[in-house]
Amino acid sequence: MKKEKVHDRIIRVASELFYKQGYNSTGINQIIAEADIAIGSLYNHFSSKNDLLHAYLIQEEIGWFDGFEKSIVNIEEPKEKIIAVIDYRKKLQQSSGFAGCHFIKIISEIGDGNAVVSDFVKKHKDKQKEMIRIIVKEYSDKHQLEDASLMADQVFLLIEGAVVTSTISKKNDSFDQVKKMIKGLLP
Amino acid sequence: MKKEKVHDRIIRVASELFYKQGYNSTGINQIIAEADIAIGSLYNHFSSKNDLLHAYLIQEEIGWFDGFEKSIVNIEEPKEKIIAVIDYRKKLQQSSGFAGCHFIKIISEIGDGNAVVSDFVKKHKDKQKEMIRIIVKEYSDKHQLEDASLMADQVFLLIEGAVVTSTISKKNDSFDQVKKMIKGLLP
DNA sequence: GTCTATAGACGGATAGAC
DNA sequence: GTCTATCCGTCTATAGAC
Numbered sequence: 001m002k003k004e005k006v007h008d009r010i011i012r013v014a015s016e017l018f019y020k021q022g023y024n025s026t027g028i029n030q031i032i033a034e035a036d037i038a039i040g041s042l043y044n045h046f047s048s049k050n051d052l053l054h055a056y057l058i059q060e061e062i063g064w065f066d067g068f069e070k071s072i073v074n075i076e077e078p079k080e081k082i083i084a085v086i087d088y089r090k091k092l093q094q095s096s097g098f099a100g101c102h103f104i105k106i107i108s109e110i111g112d113g114n115a116v117v118s119d120f121v122k123k124h125k126d127k128q129k130e131m132i133r134i135i136v137k138e139y140s141d142k143h144q145l146e147d148a149s150l151m152a153d154q155v156f157l158l159i160e161g162a163v164v165t166s167t168i169s170k171k172n173d174s175f176d177q178v179k180k181m182i183k184g185l186l187p
Numbered sequence: 188m189k190k191e192k193v194h195d196r197i198i199r200v201a202s203e204l205f206y207k208q209g210y211n212s213t214g215i216n217q218i219i220a221e222a223d224i225a226i227g228s229l230y231n232h233f234s235s236k237n238d239l240l241h242a243y244l245i246q247e248e249i250g251w252f253d254g255f256e257k258s259i260v261n262i263e264e265p266k267e268k269i270i271a272v273i274d275y276r277k278k279l280q281q282s283s284g285f286a287g288c289h290f291i292k293i294i295s296e297i298g299d300g301n302a303v304v305s306d307f308v309k310k311h312k313d314k315q316k317e318m319i320r321i322i323v324k325e326y327s328d329k330h331q332l333e334d335a336s337l338m339a340d341q342v343f344l345l346i347e348g349a350v351v352t353s354t355i356s357k358k359n360d361s362f363d364q365v366k367k368m369i370k371g372l373l374p
Numbered sequence: 375g376t377c378t379a380t381a382g383a384c385g386g387a388t389a390g391a392c
Numbered sequence: 393g394t395c396t397a398t399c400c401g402t403c404t405a406t407a408g409a410c
Binding site for chain 1: 207212286287290300344348355367
Binding site: 027028029039040043048049 | 384385386387388389
């Protein structure tokens with residue numbers, strides 16, 4: 001296994017810290033200390049802390065959709081695919097100790113103070129919605145839904161609700177409630 | 188009309204700033220400047236910024252449930268009450284410029300770094316859920332639901348999903364999607 | 375209550391030597 | 393790439409005079 005490049009280590013450490021303790025609460029000094037690099041080295045790779053934030057978001061988005069694809073790629077039945085999407089978010093929450101959605105977190109923290117970031121998050125969520133839309137459409141082609149687009153939006157909302165709720169409650173029962181609801185809606 | 192007390196003015200200004208630009212991004216100096224008070228005066232009323240945060244959360248909770256009660260008090264039909272709950276959150280989002288839920292925001296920002304705050308938010312959301320549970324129970328007593336408790340949880344999740352989604356999209360169509368879904372579930 | 379001054383720590387970022 | 397030193401601003405919080 002190749003040694004981890006400095007660039008990658010910076011992003012990895014910064015990502016963990018941004019995610020776990022928040023962007024504003026994470027200082028440059030802490031990042032370089034935990035990544036065990038020099039400050040000059042950091043500013044050699046990234047022009048500013050804000051630049052590092054962008055790299056963090058891009059990396060998280062790539063990882064998110066990679067995991068998403070892997071979690072549904074081997075499933076044939078559309079209804080099972082929808083369930084797999086819920087399980088994917090449930091798994092993410094479980095393995096992070098219910099730390100929440102990276103993108104919702106950063107929006108909550110910076111609000112509209114950074115147009116580039118809020119745009120990025122908006123587009124990210126639109127992509128998520130589009131993925132769900134495709135899967136629900138598959139289901140609808142087989143089983144005839146009245147309004148597949150509306151159904152996709154509703155599935156999306158339920159999952160988002162489960163994510164924020166489980167982040168606060170530190171339990172994942174909300175995902176099971178969502179699954180029950182979806183199963184009732186898609187006979 | 189009585190002059191606003193210093194204590195109240197501090198909380199009001201701090202609340203606006205904490206909500207709009209975030210807790211960490213709001214400094215003591217900005218609070219005293221916009222409240223037009225001296226720094227000694229602030230520390231006379233609050234022992235620390237963290238103390239002010241607690242006062243902020245308590246005040247927001249009181250305001251939240253006040254508004255909640257007012258929005259449903261004149262409605263008789265249980266189903267209409269449920270719709271009114273959705274409209275209440277929709278109205279909050281609209282009037283705040285889609286700034287999101289105060290409590291989700293603070294949790295996203297401080298994570299588990301402050302046990303008192305995460306406990307407070309957890310309890311707050313439990314109270315919200317309990318309010319919904321009561322209304323859904325009313326409905327169930329009239330129209331017989333299979334599992335009223337599960338239905339209440341699902342209504343709660345849909346609303347939470349609509350709040351975070353509208354915060355990102357800056358549109359309130361997600362609330363209308365929730366309403367359509369609820370209306371379909373409660374004939 | 376008001377004001378100003380300031381402590382002491384930490385923020386992001388830069389520069390120079392190796 | 394590493395290291396240290398440093399600039400300058402801001403942070404929370406305290407102290408003293410009025």
